[in-house]
Amino acid sequence: xEDLKLNMEAFLPLRDVVxxxxxxxxxxxxxxxxxxxxxxxxxxxxxxxxxxxxEAIRMLEKEGLAVTIPRRGAQVARMTEKDLEDVLxxxxxxxxxxxxxxxRRMTEETFDKLKDAMNAFLAAVESGDVRTIVEADESFxxxxxxxxxxxxxxxIISNLKEQMYRxxxxxxxxxxxxxxxxxxxxxxxxxxxxxxxxxxKEIMHTHLDNQIEAVKELIRKQSEGSRx
Amino acid sequence: xEDLKLNMEAFLPLRDVVxxxxxxxxxxxxxxxxxxxxxxxxxxxxxxxxxxxxEAIRMLEKEGLAVTIPRRGAQVARMTEKDLEDVLxxxxxxxxxxxxxxxRRMTEETFDKLKDAMNAFLAAVESGDVRTIVEADESFxxxxxxxxxxxxxxxIISNLKEQMYRxxxxxxxxxxxxxxxxxxxxxxxxxxxxxxxxxxKEIMHTHLDNQIEAVKELIRKQSEGSRx
DNA sequence: AAAATGTTCTTTGTATACAAAGCTTAGTGC
DNA sequence: GCACTAAGCTTTGTATACAAAGAACATTTT
Numbered sequence: 024x025e026d027l028k029l030n031m032e033a034f035l036p037l038r039d040v041v042x043x044x045x046x047x048x049x050x051x052x053x054x055x056x057x058x059x060x061x062x063x064x065x066x067x068x069x070x071x072x073x074x075x076x077x078e079a080i081r082m083l084e085k086e087g088l089a090v091t092i093p094r095r096g097a098q099v100a101r102m103t104e105k106d107l108e109d110v111l112x113x114x115x116x117x118x119x120x121x122x123x124x125x126x127r128r129m130t131e132e133t134f135d136k137l138k139d140a141m142n143a144f145l146a147a148v149e150s151g152d153v154r155t156i157v158e159a160d161e162s163f164x165x166x167x168x169x170x171x172x173x174x175x176x177x178x179i180i181s182n183l184k185e186q187m188y189r190x191x192x193x194x195x196x197x198x199x200x201x202x203x204x205x206x207x208x209x210x211x212x213x214x215x216x217x218x219x220x221x222x223x224k225e226i227m228h229t230h231l232d233n234q235i236e237a238v239k240e241l242i243r244k245q246s247e248g249s250r251x
Numbered sequence: 252x253e254d255l256k257l258n259m260e261a262f263l264p265l266r267d268v269v270x271x272x273x274x275x276x277x278x279x280x281x282x283x284x285x286x287x288x289x290x291x292x293x294x295x296x297x298x299x300x301x302x303x304x305x306e307a308i309r310m311l312e313k314e315g316l317a318v319t320i321p322r323r324g325a326q327v328a329r330m331t332e333k334d335l336e337d338v339l340x341x342x343x344x345x346x347x348x349x350x351x352x353x354x355r356r357m358t359e360e361t362f363d364k365l366k367d368a369m370n371a372f373l374a375a376v377e378s379g380d381v382r383t384i385v386e387a388d389e390s391f392x393x394x395x396x397x398x399x400x401x402x403x404x405x406x407i408i409s410n411l412k413e414q415m416y417r418x419x420x421x422x423x424x425x426x427x428x429x430x431x432x433x434x435x436x437x438x439x440x441x442x443x444x445x446x447x448x449x450x451x452k453e454i455m456h457t458h459l460d461n462q463i464e465a466v467k468e469l470i471r472k473q474s475e476g477s478r479x
Numbered sequence: 480a481a482a483a484t485g486t487t488c489t490t491t492g493t494a495t496a497c498a499a500a501g502c503t504t505a506g507t508g509c
Numbered sequence: 510g511c512a513c514t515a516a517g518c519t520t521t522g523t524a525t526a527c528a529a530a531g532a533a534c535a536t537t538t539t
Contacts, residue, residue, distance in 0.1 A: 038309070038323050071520090072494040074302075078309045081266070085313030087403075093264050093498055094521060109401045120341065138485065138535070173337045175315075179407060242309040264522065289490070298523040301491090322491060322530055482539080489532075495525085503521075509512085 037075035042082045044069065049099050050188045059096040060089060087186060088219065090111050091182065102189060104239065105251045111238075114183045115231050117176060121229045122211065133170040134216065140231035141212060148201045163208060167215075203233070249250045270310045272297065277316050278416045279329050288317060288325040311407035315414060328370065330417060332467065339466075342411045343459050345404060350439065350455040352399035354448045361398040362444065368394045369440060377431045384429065398443075424474060460461065 045065070048054040058088040060080060062073045069076070080097045083089035091097035113158045125133075147159035168177045214223030272395040273293070287309055288300045297304070308325045311317035319325035357365075368391040375387035396405045435458045442451030 038492085039321075061519095064517090066494095074493055074495090077521090078306060081306045082310040082313055085310055093267075096521065102322065106403070109403045112352070113345070113404055113407065114343050119343070124340065139408060173340060175337045176336070176341055179341065226436040266522085291490075294524095302523055302525090305491090323532095324491065480539105482537105484535100484537075486535080487533085489530105491528105491530075494528100495527100496523100497516080497525095498521105498523080499517100500519105500521075503517085505516080507512105507514075508510105 037060060037071050038078035038082070041065075041069060041071065041075050041079035045079055045083060046088060046185075049083070049187065052189070054099050056099050056101040062096070085098075088189075089104065095224065095238045103188070104129040104157050104243065107187065107190065107239070108182050110186050111231075111235055114187075115228060117183070118227050118231055119224045121168050121173075122178055122215075122223050123181075123220050124173055124176070125167045126215050126218055126223050128172050129170050129215050129218070131235070133166065137163070137166045137170070137212060138214070144208060145205065148166065148205060160204070170215075189239070190238065200231065204230075207233075264307035265299050266310070269293075269297060269299065269303050269307035273307055273311060274314070274316060274413075275467065277311070278413065280417070282327050284329040284417075286327045288419065290324070310464065314410065325433050330414070335415065335418065335467070338414050339459075339463055343456060345408050345411070346401045346459055347454055348413070349396055349399040349401070349408065350405055350443075350451050351448050352401055352404070353395045354443050354446050354451050356400050357398050357443050362392065363396045365391070365398070365440060365443070369436060372436060373433065376433060388432070394429075395439075396442075398468050415466070432458075435461075450468065 040083040043058070045054065054060070060083075062076050062080075065076050066073045080089055081090065084091055087122065088100055090096045090100045129137075140159070144156070144159040144163050150156075168180060171177070208225060210226045211223055211230070214226060252350070270467045273282065273288070288311075289310075290304050293304050294301045308317055308319065312319055312458065318326055318328045353361075368387070372384075372387040372391050375383040378384075396408060399405070435454060438454045439451055439458070442454060
């Protein structure tokens with residue numbers, strides 16, 4: 024934990040600002056797994072009192088990013104490879120559901136949005152900039168979640184993604200085969216257009232699967248490092 | 252909201268006691284959807300200060316049971332029929348996943364536990380007491396979640412169940428056809444034993460499906476009532 | 480009578496104070 | 510030297526105090 028800073032711009036209750044600040048810090052790895060979240064310490068660091076810190080911690084807890092033991096305080100949640108596998112297993116099922124729902128509920132409008140997202144993705148791949156590609160990829164999938172028209176599903180999936188983000192898995196995407204990604208995306212679009220649920224689920228499954236091994240590989244390397 | 256009472260027995264931080272108290276009250280309908288959760292009010296009612304109340308509210312929020320608007324306070328989350336459908340859709344997918352995992356990971360021991368749970372369920376049905384039957388049914392499914400060996404999955408499912416509980420859907424179970432339930436349970440066991448993933452998923456799907464319509468029916472009736 | 484304004488009351492947001500639990504460490508006895 | 514105990518320190522748990530936002534209501538103005 025080096026230099027946490029609050030973003031005071033936002034006109035939100037401090038608990039929310041603190042929550043976002045800490046969450047980002049955890050996801051970026053600035054706060055390491057197992058690291059203690061001491062209230063006074065964080066309060067001083069962020070220039071607020073303990074009250075909003077405590078509320079933020081309760082939120083992090085429920086989000087699965089912190090673990091607290093009564094009378095002993097909170098820690099950044101640790102995550103093992105098994106935990107990651109568990110998360111991926113669930114994501115696989117839920118991404119399947121999302122694309123299935125999207126398939127059944129896709130409207131003209133949302134399909135247009137998807138086309139736009141697809142074009143943006145193609146442009147991003149063209150540009151070659153990894154950051155842009157990753158963002159365009161996210162957008163593409165977000166359109167699908169939106170089309171699935173099940174907000175709770177969207178929330179759960181984004182929470183699961185968040186938990187993966189902690190492994191900085193997007194770095195892996197450097198090594199990804201973009202042509203393949205493009206191909207899969209267009210297959211998904213195709214399936215959605217034809218409303219072929221089985222097909223689209225299948226593609227989505229392999230689409231995710233392709234990334235899993237690489238991520239796991241990365242985890243294994245990472246876990247050789249930090250231990251506390 | 253009539254008579255909230257804290258259970259001071261448990262040696263837990265007050266925030267947790269308050270959290271459980273409020274959660275139960277919400278699930279039982281003692282705190283109605285849309286009802287304001289006013290801090291001082293609750294604090295007086297429960298005989299604690301605002302601090303643990305606020306922390307409990309932050310937790311309820313993340314659990315989806317309360318919604319807060321900054322500077323305006325928290326309310327018990329409302330739930331529409333659409334929300335319920337969304338939840339059920341997800342549960343269906345995740346129960347499918349759970350049973351699939353269980354199928355692949357079932358050991359001798361856990362299968363024995365399942366047998367026990369099945370026998371308990373049969374005994375419960377024999378007894379005819381609805382409360383007992385519901386509990387035995389829960390236990391049976393809990394063994395499966397356990398066997399799935401994916402704790403995060405278990406958490407998500409229990410959160411989803413919680414959200415359904417608010418509709419007091421278990422009352423519906425009065426009308427359920429227990430012979431059918433028993434039949435389905437034994438089919439699930441059979442499938443698990445044979446490790447027939449496809450079969451077991453299919454059964455689990457219909458198992459859930461059978462309950463959905465009845466629940467929705469109930470919701471429709473309920474929603475004619477309370478409005479605020 | 481309706482709209483606008485101002486005043487008061489209520490309620491949330493945040494900080495702080497104090498109590499009690501748990502750790503640490505130094506000291507004591509064996 | 511090792512185990513045990515006691516004192517002090519650190520940190521969490523809870524209550525309370527105060528500030529400021531928002532709601533409600535009355536008053537004025539048109």
